[in-house]
């Protein structure tokens with residue numbers, strides 16, 4: 001139920017053309033290739049800039065070799081030639097800097113816009129999933145998908161792709177230059193390659209394990225934090241702070257340990273690498289130095305060679321370091337694509353029956369419906385209920401009787417397992433959900449308010465609805481004086497979920513939404529919170545006004561709300577056990593009468609206690 005208004009809004013906001021994945025991706029590149037194709041020109045420009053930047057940078061040691069061997073050591077005293085070499089050296093630095101800047105910018109532009117599209121697609125997809133999915137998956141883990149998982153994809157572009165191209169080209173370029181300078185020395189250096197590869201592979205395997213462990217523990221921590229924040233009022237009300245802190249500490253410690261292990265492995269890997277690099281330099285200096293002393297190698301060549309060797313190890317190191325990030329991106333992408341592959345259980349038919357909101361009468365038929373959550377036992381059994389257009393129905397019953405489930409079925413948050421739910425004779429499974437949610441309006445027990453102004457909350461950020469219309473709606477239901485009394489009237493910003501407003505005020509704002517959006521059927525899950533008698537009366541009046549000309553179903557927690565209803569249903573164990581008007585039900589001396597007498601007792605108690613206006617935390 002809590003998602004209803006959100007869904008209502010999503011129907012109006014989500015992008016219906018967002019692409020839907022057809023197959024599960026097997027690799028990061030394959031998963032992203034469709035997106036990357038859209039930016040192929042930018043990627044081509046990125047590769048071009050990378051090649052220019054690297055060439056400029058790697059020509060510098062060769063230039064030094066020319067300066068040493070062809071100028072300094074041959075005693076030419078060619079000052080002009082030396083100046084030209086130095087100028088070219090500086091120019092190469094400038095070229096390298098400019099193209100490195102361009103290369104980074106181009107990659108970021110393409111990468112970030114891909115990540116933004118994935119985020120948008122993910123959000124649109126999640127908002128279309130059925131309630132049965134949200135029953136199973138905690139919201140914290142969905143937040144992780146949208147935030148940290150897409151961030152990992154972003155790192156794939158920032159780090160992995162950048163490194164693969166930049167460092168990959170650098171390696172190839174250096175090898176070419178080294179072979180060009182001295183084949184024997186290069187071959188000696190290459191002997192080290194299998195050792196480097198062996199060490200890198202061993203570390204990779206280990207790092208993959210430590211990385212996944214850290215990610216899983218981080219997800220648990222984020223999910224726990226998100227759930228705690230959304231339920232903070234409960235945590236405080238039940239003095240669960242210490243217990244929650246203990247659980248948080250446990251998760252935090254376990255993430256800390258996994259993180260530490262990952263960092264230690266990384267450091268060990270880097271240091272081992274450095275030693276190998278120094279070993280290679282020592283070998284080259286020893287072999288090359290002897291050749292220089294024996295006059296079989298020019299000093300400039302040895303200088304350039306040592307410089308290239310230094311440069312050679314760095315990109316290998318960087319590329320292998322990207323393994324971590326690639327792993328993270330790959331895990332994240334698989335999770336994102338896994339989520340994108342989840343199909344909503346409740347779907348629109350291929351050719352929906354179009355419903356003209358203005359022409360809908362509001363007749364509702366629950367035709368012998370049976371429904372249970374997941375594989376569980378039915379919570380509604382063979383229920384047959386027919387509601388006339390414009391009728392006002394009150395629904396009461398014990399807790400867990402199936403009242404909210406019945407309403408969820410009318411909103412098509414779930415599909416019935418047997419029977420059918422029809423509006424004006426059309427099975428709601430044959431309608432587009434967007435049409436259905438325009439016909440059926442819902443005021444929840446805990447009305448959901450967005451961070452935004454009162455105005456935004458009434459018109460659900462739909463700017464085509466004028467402020468005047470919103471004010472008119474609020475005046476109609478009697479909420480206008482309350483809103484005018486707020487610091488900035490209709491432009492007062494409401495904090496998250498409307499905290500700071502009373503339950504009654506939040507309900508009034510939801511009523512105003514109904515007047516603005518004009519659904520033909522109204523469902524009201526009445527607030528259970530204690531309202532003072534003035535607010536209760538205000539809500540009562542507003543309800544009668546909102547219900548005018550609409551078929552209205554009210555799940556009542558206070559019988560006073562529905563005493564005037566055309567029909568009252570008493571539900572128990574998924575079935576309607578009594579129905580009739582207030583008086584008829586009292587006269588039949590059944591369960592309703594018991595409820596009524598009980599509520600009268602409660603009312604008197606409340607009046608004696610003089611309960612104040614309930615304010616949410």
Ligand SMILES: Nc1ncnc2c1ncn2[C@@H]1O[C@H](COP(=O)(O)OP(=O)(O)OP(=O)(O)O)[C@@H](O)[C@H]1O
Nearest residue numbers: 135373376379397398399400401402403404405406
């Ligand atoms: N999302 C869900 N997943 C599984 N079972 C559920 C779910 N929602 C409700 N139920 C179960 O279905 C039964 C009917 O619940 P429902 O919320 O419809 O009752 P209700 O009459 O509205 O109760 P209340 O007055 O306490 O809100 C209960 O046994 C409840 O535990």
